[in-house]
Amino acid sequence: MDIRLPMAAATVDERRAVDRILGPPTTGWEGGERRRVDGHVATGGHAARARRHLLLPVLHALQDDIGGISDGALGYVCERLTIPPAEAYGVATFYGLLSVSEVSPTVIHLCDDIVCRTSGAKELFTALADAIGPEGSSDGTRTWHRSNCLGQCDAAPAAFVQEAGVGRRVVVRADLDRLAAGPIDGRDPAYAAIGDAVLTARFGAPDPADLDAYRAVGGYRGLRRALEVGPDAVIAIVEAAGLRGRGGAAFPTGRKWRAVADEEATERYVVCNADESEPGTFKDRMLMERDPFSVVEGLTIAGHATGATKGFIYVRGEYPDAEDRLRAAIAAAEAAGYLGDDVLGSGFPFRIEVRRGAGAYICGEETALFESIEGRRGEPRAKPPYPTTVGLFGRPTAVNNVETLAAAVAIVAEVPGAADTKLFCVSGDVDAAGVVEAPFGVTVRELLTVAGSSHPPQAVLFGGAAGRFLAPAEWDVPLGYGPPSPPMGSGAVVAFGPGVDMDDIVQRIAEFFRDESCGQCVPCREGTVRQDETLRRLVAGADERGLLDEIAQVMRDASICGLGQTAAEAVSSAIALGLVGGAR
Amino acid sequence: MTGRRTVEVDGTAVAIEPGATILDACRAGGVDVPTLCYLETLTPANACRLCSVEVEGSRTLVPACSRIAEDGMVIRTATDRVRHARRMILEFLAVAVDLTTAPELLEAMAVYGADPSRYGTDDGSPRPDAVVDNDLYVRDLDKCVLCYRCVEACGDDAQHTYAITIADRGAAARVATEFDVALPDSACVFCGNCVAVCPTGALMVKTEFDMRVAGTWHEEAQTVTRTVCGYCGVGCNLDVHVQDGAIVKVTSPFDHDVTAGNLCIKGRFGWTHVRAGVDGA
Known part of the structure; x- marks a missing residue:
C-alpha cells in the first residue's frame, strides 16, 4: 500500500509513546533510520497490515502520555503500522476518550447521566464552568466534558480524569476539590446478597489480586474440574445449568460454546465483553475489581471448552482500576501456571490479552467490539454470519459477559446455588446503592428494600437505558427470563424519588442514544436525533406520541444492531406510563 | 448445497x-x-x-x-x-x-x-457550504447521506487510495480526510471514482457544479456518446456527456467489464483540451 503521510513530524515524546507499544522502528520504511538496504527491500504488505489491531493501543499510548493525538503523531503511527492516515483519523475520532482536536494535560469527564444528575452532578457542572470555563474550553491545563454513565452509580456523582503522563483515575462522590487534586479513591465495595452469596462471595477479600487467597476459598476448582472432565462435559454442565448471557441478550451460554467448539476452523477465540456501559450498571466493574481471578478463570474455562488458545478481555476505558486488577490477576495466573503454554500440566495452552476500550457504548455490541479490537471504528457488522462462525479476526468466537464467566466458574465448580443467582445494580434514590446478588424470582421491590428507601420511588428504570420503566405493579413480578418478567437487560434497577424531574431524565436517555449511536445506519443515526427532538417538543406540550411511536418502530425494525433496536424502549415506556410530558 | x-x-x-x-x-x-x-x-x-x-x-x-x-x-x-x-x-x-x-x-x-x-x-443549525478546494470536483456535505459508497470506492472496492474515511460518530459522522485537510493535501489522486458512485450529488464534477450554480445545466439537452479512452491501452469505455456542442462531463458505464464504472484522472477529467482554442481559450 502506498501511503501518503501528513507533512508534520512527530515529536520525540510522541515517538516514544508509540514505540512504547510497538518497540523501536527497525527500517526506514516504518519511520526508523534509513538503512542502505532499505532502498532495495520493501517491507510492509501483509505482515504490516496484520498489525492493524495495535492501532487502538498505540492511540491510547499517545493519549495517555501526551494528552492528545497530533497530526504528526498520527502520521508516525500510520508509518509504523502501514495504515492510511484517513483511516487512522476515522478510528481516532470515533472514540470519546481520544482527542485529535486538542492536546490537554488534564481532561475531566464528568458524568451527567440519569443517576449522577440526580446526585449533585448538575451543581458540579456550574462549579466547573466557573472554575475552568464552558464545557470543552481549557484553562491552560484542564478541560472538561460531560460524560455518559461512567458505571460508578453506587457512589455518584462520578468523574473520570485523564492526566497526561500521570494516568487515569476515577473520582467518586465527586466535588470540585477532589476533581482538582484528589488521589485515586479507595472505597469499600457496596454490595449485599439476598440468599446465598455466590458471585459476591469474595467481594470482601482484603486483596482481590492475591492468588493464594483466591485459591483458599475455592478458586480454580472450576478449571481443575473442567480439565478433568473435558470440553464436551463442561459444555454439557453449563447447558444443564441453563446459564444465559448476563450482558443483556440472555443467549444460552452452553449453546454458544458448543457452536464455536463444533466449528472446523483451527483457530478460534474467546472474548470477555467487559465494556459495561449501560447506564445504571456497574456489576461487571465490581466483579473485575473485587474478584478478578473469577473472570480470568472463567475465560480460561471458556477457552478450554471451545478449543480456543487465545482469549481477549475488552475492558471499558473508563474502568482503570478494573483493568489494573485484571492485568495483575493475569500476571499472577501466568506465574502460577494457570495460564501459559501448558495450563496446569494438562497440555492445554491458553493466554489472555487485555484490550482497553476508548469511550464508545456501541463497542459493547459484540461485532463492534471485534471491529474495535481489530483497530477499526466500532461499527457493528451485519449478522449473519454470527460470531460463532465469523468472529474476531474472521474466526469462530465466543463472546461472554464478565458476570456470565464468573457464573460459569461457579457452575463448573459445583458451588451450591450457582445456577440460580444474578447480580443486580440498585442505584438512584435509595439509601445504599450497590450490587445486590439475588436468586431468580426476586422482585424489584425486594431489591429496593435491600437498598433501603425512605419513600417509594415515582419511577423505576429496569435494565438500563436500553431497558424500560416499570409500572408499579411490575415491581412485584418475579424476575427471570421470559414473561411475566420484564426483560432482564443488564440487571440495572434505578429508582427515581418523588422530587426528580422525570421529563429531564427521559430526555437525558434520548440524548444518551443520540450521543452513542455509531452513525452507520440511517434508522439509528437519524432516528435517535429525531426521537430526541420530538421528545423535546412533547415535553414542551405538543402531542407527539404518534410520531414518537413511528420513530420507535423503524428504529426497532430496521437498525443494524441492538443499540438502535432498543433506543426507543425507555422513552416509549415512559410515555406509556405517563411519566413524561406532564398530565397528558 | x-x-x-x-x-x-x-x-x-x-x-x-x-x-x-x-x-x-x-x-x-x-x-x-x-x-x-x-x-x-x-x-x-x-x-x-x-x-x-x-x-x-x-x-x-x-x-x-x-x-x-x-x-x-x-x-x-x-x-x-x-x-x-x-x-x-x-x-x-x-x-x-x-x-x-x-x-x-x-x-x-x-x-x-x-x-x-x-x-x-428546521432547527436553524447552519447547513454546510459546498467545499470547493480543487478544480475537478466539489463536495457538498449537506447532500451527503453517509452511504459509504465513496469511501468504499476510494478504498478496498476500487481505487485502494484510502484518501477519505468516515470520521466522528453518530449524528456528527461525516466523510473526511485526515484532520480535514483539503483534498489536494490528502492522498486523493483525483480519479473521481467517488464522484461516480455518489447517489445524491454530494460529490459532483466541478463543471456540472458550476453549470448548476449558473443555471445552465440542462441534462435533457445533453447527448451521451460512448467511446474508448485514448490515453493508454487499457481500453476503458467513456460516456461523453455533451451539451451545446461542448463536453460537460465524462463518466464510465458500470456494466463494463474493464472499468466497472471506474476511470483515472485522465479519462474522467482530461478532456478540456478538446475545446482549446474554440471558446477563445
Missing part, C-alpha cells in the same frame, strides 16, 4: 442460484426493491436500510442487498412494516440532508408517501 434454491417473494416462488441475495431474488421475481447505499460494483455497506424486507421467522426486518437468500425463505416486500420503515428512512434523510440532486430518492419519497414536514421546522 450446490443446486438451485427456491424462495417465495410476495407469494410467488422464485428460483435462484446459491449465493444470490434477497435483492437478487426480488429482482429475479420482478419485484422492485428500492436501494440507496447498494451498488453492484461495491461491497454492500448495509447502512441505509432502505431495502429492508420482511423475512418469515426474523424478529427484525432484513436488508435485502446483503442477506444471502436461503432455500425456502419466505420474503415479503409490501407489508405495512416494510412500507413504514422505508417511508421513515426517506423522511429521516429528507430532514437531514438536501436531496434536490437525488431524483431517485425524491421519486421514492412520492411512492412511499414520505412527509418530512412533520418533524417540525
Whole structure:
C-alpha cells in the first residue's frame, strides 16, 4: 500500500509513546533510520497490515502520555503500522476518550447521566464552568466534558480524569476539590446478597489480586474440574445449568460454546465483553475489581471448552482500576501456571490479552467490539454470519459477559446455588446503592428494600437505558427470563424519588442514544436525533406520541444492531406510563 | 448445497442460484426493491436500510442487498412494516440532508408517501457550504447521506487510495480526510471514482457544479456518446456527456467489464483540451 503521510513530524515524546507499544522502528520504511538496504527491500504488505489491531493501543499510548493525538503523531503511527492516515483519523475520532482536536494535560469527564444528575452532578457542572470555563474550553491545563454513565452509580456523582503522563483515575462522590487534586479513591465495595452469596462471595477479600487467597476459598476448582472432565462435559454442565448471557441478550451460554467448539476452523477465540456501559450498571466493574481471578478463570474455562488458545478481555476505558486488577490477576495466573503454554500440566495452552476500550457504548455490541479490537471504528457488522462462525479476526468466537464467566466458574465448580443467582445494580434514590446478588424470582421491590428507601420511588428504570420503566405493579413480578418478567437487560434497577424531574431524565436517555449511536445506519443515526427532538417538543406540550411511536418502530425494525433496536424502549415506556410530558 | 434454491417473494416462488441475495431474488421475481447505499460494483455497506424486507421467522426486518437468500425463505416486500420503515428512512434523510440532486430518492419519497414536514421546522443549525478546494470536483456535505459508497470506492472496492474515511460518530459522522485537510493535501489522486458512485450529488464534477450554480445545466439537452479512452491501452469505455456542442462531463458505464464504472484522472477529467482554442481559450 502506498501511503501518503501528513507533512508534520512527530515529536520525540510522541515517538516514544508509540514505540512504547510497538518497540523501536527497525527500517526506514516504518519511520526508523534509513538503512542502505532499505532502498532495495520493501517491507510492509501483509505482515504490516496484520498489525492493524495495535492501532487502538498505540492511540491510547499517545493519549495517555501526551494528552492528545497530533497530526504528526498520527502520521508516525500510520508509518509504523502501514495504515492510511484517513483511516487512522476515522478510528481516532470515533472514540470519546481520544482527542485529535486538542492536546490537554488534564481532561475531566464528568458524568451527567440519569443517576449522577440526580446526585449533585448538575451543581458540579456550574462549579466547573466557573472554575475552568464552558464545557470543552481549557484553562491552560484542564478541560472538561460531560460524560455518559461512567458505571460508578453506587457512589455518584462520578468523574473520570485523564492526566497526561500521570494516568487515569476515577473520582467518586465527586466535588470540585477532589476533581482538582484528589488521589485515586479507595472505597469499600457496596454490595449485599439476598440468599446465598455466590458471585459476591469474595467481594470482601482484603486483596482481590492475591492468588493464594483466591485459591483458599475455592478458586480454580472450576478449571481443575473442567480439565478433568473435558470440553464436551463442561459444555454439557453449563447447558444443564441453563446459564444465559448476563450482558443483556440472555443467549444460552452452553449453546454458544458448543457452536464455536463444533466449528472446523483451527483457530478460534474467546472474548470477555467487559465494556459495561449501560447506564445504571456497574456489576461487571465490581466483579473485575473485587474478584478478578473469577473472570480470568472463567475465560480460561471458556477457552478450554471451545478449543480456543487465545482469549481477549475488552475492558471499558473508563474502568482503570478494573483493568489494573485484571492485568495483575493475569500476571499472577501466568506465574502460577494457570495460564501459559501448558495450563496446569494438562497440555492445554491458553493466554489472555487485555484490550482497553476508548469511550464508545456501541463497542459493547459484540461485532463492534471485534471491529474495535481489530483497530477499526466500532461499527457493528451485519449478522449473519454470527460470531460463532465469523468472529474476531474472521474466526469462530465466543463472546461472554464478565458476570456470565464468573457464573460459569461457579457452575463448573459445583458451588451450591450457582445456577440460580444474578447480580443486580440498585442505584438512584435509595439509601445504599450497590450490587445486590439475588436468586431468580426476586422482585424489584425486594431489591429496593435491600437498598433501603425512605419513600417509594415515582419511577423505576429496569435494565438500563436500553431497558424500560416499570409500572408499579411490575415491581412485584418475579424476575427471570421470559414473561411475566420484564426483560432482564443488564440487571440495572434505578429508582427515581418523588422530587426528580422525570421529563429531564427521559430526555437525558434520548440524548444518551443520540450521543452513542455509531452513525452507520440511517434508522439509528437519524432516528435517535429525531426521537430526541420530538421528545423535546412533547415535553414542551405538543402531542407527539404518534410520531414518537413511528420513530420507535423503524428504529426497532430496521437498525443494524441492538443499540438502535432498543433506543426507543425507555422513552416509549415512559410515555406509556405517563411519566413524561406532564398530565397528558 | 450446490443446486438451485427456491424462495417465495410476495407469494410467488422464485428460483435462484446459491449465493444470490434477497435483492437478487426480488429482482429475479420482478419485484422492485428500492436501494440507496447498494451498488453492484461495491461491497454492500448495509447502512441505509432502505431495502429492508420482511423475512418469515426474523424478529427484525432484513436488508435485502446483503442477506444471502436461503432455500425456502419466505420474503415479503409490501407489508405495512416494510412500507413504514422505508417511508421513515426517506423522511429521516429528507430532514437531514438536501436531496434536490437525488431524483431517485425524491421519486421514492412520492411512492412511499414520505412527509418530512412533520418533524417540525428546521432547527436553524447552519447547513454546510459546498467545499470547493480543487478544480475537478466539489463536495457538498449537506447532500451527503453517509452511504459509504465513496469511501468504499476510494478504498478496498476500487481505487485502494484510502484518501477519505468516515470520521466522528453518530449524528456528527461525516466523510473526511485526515484532520480535514483539503483534498489536494490528502492522498486523493483525483480519479473521481467517488464522484461516480455518489447517489445524491454530494460529490459532483466541478463543471456540472458550476453549470448548476449558473443555471445552465440542462441534462435533457445533453447527448451521451460512448467511446474508448485514448490515453493508454487499457481500453476503458467513456460516456461523453455533451451539451451545446461542448463536453460537460465524462463518466464510465458500470456494466463494463474493464472499468466497472471506474476511470483515472485522465479519462474522467482530461478532456478540456478538446475545446482549446474554440471558446477563445
